Amino acid sequence: MQLPDFSCKGRVALVTGSARGIGLAMARTLAAAGAAVVIHDIEIDLAAAEAAAINAQGGRAIALGGDVTDLAVADELAARTKQALGDTDILINNASIQRHTPFLEATPEDMTRQLNANVLFVTRLTQCVVPAMEQKRWGRIINLGSIQGRNGNASMPAYAMSKAAMENLTRALGRHLATSNITVNCVAPGWFNTYRNRDHLKDQATIDEGGKHVPLGRIGRPEDCNGVALLLCSAAGDYITGQTIRVDGGMSA
Ligand SMILES: NC(=O)c1ccc[n+]([C@@H]2O[C@H](COP(=O)([O-])OP(=O)(O)OC[C@H]3O[C@@H](n4cnc5c(N)ncnc54)[C@H](O)[C@@H]3O)[C@@H](O)[C@H]2O)c1
Secondary structure, three states, X not given: OOOOOOXXXXXXXXXXXXXXXXXXXXXXXXHHOOOEEEEEOOOHHHHHHXXXXXXXXXXXXXXXXXXXXXXXXXXXXXXHHHHHHOOOOEEEEOOOOOOOOOHHHOOHHHHHHHHHHHHHHHHHXXXXXHHHHHHXXXXXXXXXXXXXXXXXXXXXXXXXHHHHHXXXXXXXXXXXXXXXXXXXXXXXXXXXXOHHHOOOOOOHHHHHHHHOOOOOOOOEOHHHHHHHHHHHHOHHHXXXXXXXXXXXXXXXX
């Protein structure tokens, strides 16, 4: 019996916000599976160091900077990726802005910033890469959702709304782009020990305590999304589109 094909050889993968956390773990995985990857991040020095580490291990990576709150950066990012590595075959819309603000204190400016970064930037960057995918009749798009997108969260209303939008966009584009053999899926993490949660998950005791609220008994690690990402970006996932896959240790069950 032949095992499923998880290779990403010959593909160009652009992962936004990938100098750290879940994005970095997925980018490293795609590189290990043979893709040339763009480590994109607002922190260009960190992105450059991670790209260099992938190259030192025999992979292929470049680093690109740019702030996802600026929509013009989406066009630049797609163009610079094409110039350096070729058209984007795999897009992982991973970067997001997350602000904890009680509902009545959330200002239009702050909410606009989050919705720009988390929804409009994702939409624009996707528009930039889809035409070449359509021409090739092959493409893989992953949007990062969140457990907050399903549950809602009045302490981070704009963020939660933006993640609900990722699930909706995924369903719409999953159907719309299926005829071009482009799959679009949403990976929705639960509660992960990453940089954005550094103030909350500040020590091992807090991390262990947090794990008690998760059916599988622990907080997520950045690499917990790697398997799903590889499945969705390789031939093994060819027949999966328009789905939200929750990687949350059972929190949403
Ligand atoms: N960590 C969690 O518990 C969790 C839960 C659900 C969903 N998610 C989602 O998973 C994705 C990855 O989250 P993470 O926890 O790995 O994040 P993280 O905070 O570890 O890393 C995010 C990266 O994005 C970069 N970044 C921040 N602002 C940026 C900007 N304006 N422009 C460009 N890059 C910017 C940061 O420098 C950082 O390297 C996000 O979409 C997040 O919403 C995370």
